[in-house]
Amino acid sequence: MGFFLETLFGGLMAGMLYALVALGFVLIFKASGVFNFAQGAMVLFAALAMARFAEWIPQWLGFQSALLANLLAFVAAALCMVVVAWLVERLALRRLVNQEGITLLMATLGIANILDSAGQLLFGSATYKIDIGMPKDPMIVLENVFQGGLLLSKEDLYAAVLAAALVTMLTLFFQKTATGRALRAVADDHQAAQSVGIPLARIWVIVWSIGGFVALVAGVIWGSKLGVQYSISLVALKAFPVVILGGLTSVPGAILGGLIIGVGEKLSEIYLGPYLGGGIENWFAYVLALAVLLVRPQGLFGDKIIDRV
């Protein structure tokens, strides 16, 4: 029982982190109809920027405080992401108005290529660390209930709380502002959105900046866990089944999807894996998502796919 709970909890924590990356996909998809393959690259770029600025800024300005360094680095990295968003809009999206989803998707693959490499050229391709003082050692709770107690990872707990806070903020932002409606309109029909005067350029810069910001937060958390290096862009792979399970257009879907995938993955690996030779969690996540889609083709909370003649 104790072990089961640990697994469950571990799954929830991992799921929260997936959700964080998934959120970036959802925001951009929801607001522009672009499935952003570059999200992973954005995570990498943001994390690299954060890690290196935290190293450089104290050198440039000559101070010691780690907290200040992290804060300044975070701001600098966030600014970098805004610049990226602006460039992406200027150089790519602007010229791809009204094109099909798959064309846009490919363009983001191109962008991913550019970001991956530009990030490494600018910031280096070795391993860097982000140290925001996350506690790494585990804590044991409920020792009197279960034998040996329940082991929880504090780092995961902190990360999950952070992720949850971000998600709540974004949900509010999108629901309570007039921009929300405009964003959804853009996703439905670029041209019609233009015709009613929605400034695509501005919307896209905003959305991609928010996407970049989310990528930054994800990058910081994952980066403090894994170290920052090219591989961190691969955490995006973990987010695919999450986005799709939750529904491409739903913020809460990304969260719930993340939790389901996280838990499903861990439980399957631990309780089913040994019978199949292990290593099943990766495809199991997809099979889980697939099973849900067979019942709800638009994911848990996605907008219903419309077909009408």
Place this chain on the structure above:
Amino acid sequence: QAAEQFIPLLVYRTGQFAPLGIPWADGKQDYLKLINARDGGVNGVKLAYEECETAYDAAKGVECYERLKGKGSGASGFDTQSTGITFAVTDKAFVDKVSVETAGYGLSQSVDGTVFEWNFPLMGTYWTATDVMLQDIAKKEKGSLKGKKIALVYHDSPYGKEPIPLLQKRAAAEGFEVQLYPVTPPGVEQKSTWLQIRQAKPDYVLFWSAGVMTPAGIREAQASGYPRDKIYGIWWAGSDHDVKDIGDGAKGYNAITLQNSAAKDKVLDDIKKFVYDKGQGTGQANGVGSIAYNRGIMISMLQVEAIRAAQEKYGKGKALTSEQVRWGFENLDLTADKLKALGFGEMMRPVKTSCANHMGNDWAKIIQWDGGKWNITSDWYQSDKTHINALVKEFAEKYAKDKNVKARTC
């Protein structure tokens, strides 16, 4: 124009494994620069080289191989830096008559020179590593592994699976239990693996990881409270960059190494003097001497010595063909004195290859991370050949049969 000997340098300076690939590649190139700058080449034959980026991708590696194999008087041997690329080019090497040197990786069975005429897994294979780790564990356990539980947490790829046959063979013979935990690459999420370990409580964990899988695994071990000093990482998971950022969290983590890590050997001083001080360095000067970097210069040194040996036979001061260099690889005899003269006396142990034994002598050590640097915690171990040789024979024969290769007699 003076003769030139061409050495292809397959590298990965980008991609998932770049933190390992970059110092490795720098080391390989720097040593060649040193030879040219200090000695004016090998008996007057300048070394020419060209890097080709593989990004650890087999298809790209094959392209690099094809492009470089015929350069100059013929490529002097490929250090592919990747198990996958080694697999892909091994078959081609038979046809093209080019040698493939895989120090510390590659196909474990390619030790058998009768079948693998063109492969040279110099200094050690993954079976060496497995065996040495077990030796070290046995020493800690007062000589016997009986009844112990040993887990293998591995990169789920051919690379990660290499140790399995030997582990299983020895487990059967020595009465310990093997638990296998595959981690799907790239291994950014290992929570379930380490939860399982927390539950199964193996006595030791052998950690066959690469790239981001290493820090992720160590962190997860920390988070799930598994003692780091019970973990043994393979040499690709035992470089500075793998643990540096984890710091104290990785304290106690063991890794195996083919060389005396962080040894300040003469060759390093020479490189600083003849290469970096002249502004010719490939990488940053402060990278010189790191574990992965030293691996690079050792590999280039073996390469150069093979050329030197071959020149003895085929004519000093001449550019050799690939086939001629192969002879050099097969007849390496780096004694302690020779190594000392080369400036590697502290760093490594003697190597001697032969027609039948393409690995030469395999020596390895255990190092341990103390939170700030690696410390050597063991003596040199040489792998125990009782199980390994049988396995080599078995697997080499299978390959020969599959590929229709006729084994040479040596």
Place this chain on the structure above:
Amino acid sequence: MFYRENGQFKSSYSADLALFPVAQDRWAMLALAAIAFIALPMFASDYAFRAIFIPFLILSLAAIGLNILVGYCGQISLGTGAFMAVGAYAAYNLQVRIDGMPLLVALIGGGLCATVFGVLFGIPSLRIRGLYLAVATLAAQFFVDWFTNRVKWVTNDSSSGSVSVRTLQMLGFEFTTPMQKYLLCLTLVVVFGLLAKNLVRGAIGREWMAMRDMDVAAAVIGIRPVYAKLSAFAVSSFIVGVAGALWGFVHLGAWEPSAFSIDKSLQLLFMIIIGGLGSIAGSFFGAAFVVLLPLFLNYVPHWLGLSISTGTASHLEHMIFGALIVFFLIVEPHGLARLWSTARQKLRLWPFPH
């Protein structure tokens, strides 16, 4: 000027139905075939065959297969790597387990296994659409990655899980030199390319495209979604399977599961989009773009005599590649094939602008 159709009147529908209705195109294709079958084998180097032409041909074939599914039938697939893997491993097993198995039979057998697999994973497409379908194909991708890694039988109990093929022989003939291998690939690509072209311009091709463009309307004119979608999955995975087998057998010779990872899937998707969705010729353009451009970019610093470090060069190369993708998509979102046909149209009008 040279590209005029003036005076070429089609007097029958069968003439209009011909593969290349315009005479200039026919000549161009003949010339191309002559180059491919005669000139190249005479002049090209081994390096060119092994590093350029063979991968180009095989990837073109895979791209044709994928294009049928994605470009013609509109079912997004991110699992092409898996379908290639199934083809490759199936062919491998046929070769290992049955002595004297002719190469061609093994390749076709690989294709057929991929077909079965493709149809199986195509079933969800009856319910799931668009990007959501990607999840089904990704499931296939990751499942196969795992399966080929885990199930020893698949790799004929190879300890490491990587396999290598024996000699390529067929009816006593051995394909050993790169040129022979190239001709083998070329022949297969031409044959399957023509068959695919016939399919897509026939009734079944129209069914696929109808499904893609407007499935409700397609149903109303009597097209069965089940048949149309699953047949697209079947044909596509057959071709992709054969290509996978070729990739393993001819190009790599020995491979580990990561040879058919999601990277390959993305790369192929890339090719067909940059080349042109719903265009057989586009598949070739796309493959050329992805195979040749990086090689070309790789040489540029050499030609310019620049000495930049390999790492930097490689990053720059990536960035330029990415930028070119975006650039071409902007110039022509429908791919290089469409760009080509626009150019042809201009040529036809030349020297008048419109």
Place this chain on the structure above:
Amino acid sequence: MNGRKVGDVILDVQNISLGFGGVKALTDISFNVREHEVRAIIGPNGAGKSSMLNCINGVYQPQQGSITFRGKTFKHMNSRQVAEMGVARTFQNLALFKGMSVLDNIMSGRNLKMKCGLLAQALRWGPAEREELRHREFVEHIIDFLEIQAHRKTPVGRLPYGLQKRVDLGRALAMEPQVLLLDEPMAGMNVEEKQDMSRFILDVNDEFGATIVLIEHDMGVVMDISDRVVVLDYGKKIGDGTPDEVRANPEVIRAYLGTEH
């Protein structure tokens, strides 16, 4: 009025009800269509006309009622079956296959009649080639008939709206339908084009003997070319009869026609 002979009832719709959540699109609708006649359905926007067609050809499944076609009664229809029984239709919102050429769009209407297998098609064996040719000839007749020869190879997405409507009709005609359901075929056309379209429809009706069910908002057209008219309003049937009867029906005037028509 002309040589056509209106025959027996071919399609009989009984007590159809259809709702979406709270919206009642159709309530208890019954009407019939006789062979060879031109039957119009009119009614204000959102009355349920398109939904009615959707029920007939199996796009929507009505919750209640039945549809009898040539004596066989169905609870609900399946698109494929309907197509096989010889019912074709055009769409209000253009449901053409956007990426395909005009020719291919119309050819796809022949698919039901093409029998060659996959392999034969891949190889373009004699029979497959001949089959393709035969159907191509038929389609060329339609293209001539609709005067869109010049656009044969143009992707339909690029055609102006009016021509797209024509291609839509062409695709339906290619099915050689016995019953042709037309959903606002003349929307977005000027008078001349409407005249052409009317002519096409009447010719199809005359020459092919097809029965026609027509939704149209242009009263001139409806009153001129239809034999009988059904009027829907808010999902209910409020009138049924000859054009003259309908035009005189006060409820129809109130709900739809307004006074001056």
Place this chain on the structure above:
Amino acid sequence: MSDSKPFLDVNGIEVIYNHVILVLKGVSLVVPEGGIVALLGGNGAGKTTTLRAVSNLLAGERGAVTKGTIELRGERIEALSPAELVRRGLVQVMEGRHCFAHLTIEENLMTGAYTRSDGKAAIAATLEKVYAYFPRLKTRRTSQAAYTSGGEQQMCAIGRALMANPSMVLLDEPSMGLAPQIVDEVFGIVKDLNDKERVTFLLAEQNTNMALRYADYGYILESGRIVMDGKASDLANNEDVKEFYLGVGGAERKSFRDVKSYKRRKRWLA
């Protein structure tokens, strides 16, 4: 033409799609302030293209204006983004409805007010006005647009444009798919807005009859060229226009049943 100064001045524009398809071959037209100008022409004449050129929505169709100038209140606008144009009061109702499928009718309408900054109350008032014009929309306000009938979507598209409080509206086939009563109403609304709020209209319309009844001035476009223009009343009395666009050739309106030949060519093109 009326002598008030031109509000919109299109001068000799050429439009090319996809770099090769030349569609407009030098179209010039002028819309006076507070006028209603009709743009007439058969299928494929280039009406939609002209409107797209004005509202700068061609890019999304891979078209481009290659020659000529477009001026709004004397200011060149070719380089302005569509959003910028809307802010200047120029709104287009696109052909084929283009409602935002996933948004409800009311949300659709509200997006129309995106550029407005005159406060919630003012917007709510406009919304009420639109609902008053189209009561049908009010009853369907919570349905997703994709699930409304064709005519309802058309109303929604028109209503959405009105939500911007425009000073000029480009209407592309507003009557398409609308029941006759509603068509009357739509034109009534056009007239109403024109009279009361001096909104300027340029409308591309197939329903020539209606269009000429309400417009002040008309242009007839064929194959990308203006072939005729004049006061609406003059056009309505022109024999050719009567025959081809109004269907009243000769004296009597012909029954659709009796029109025999559809193989005629337009006279002025011969």
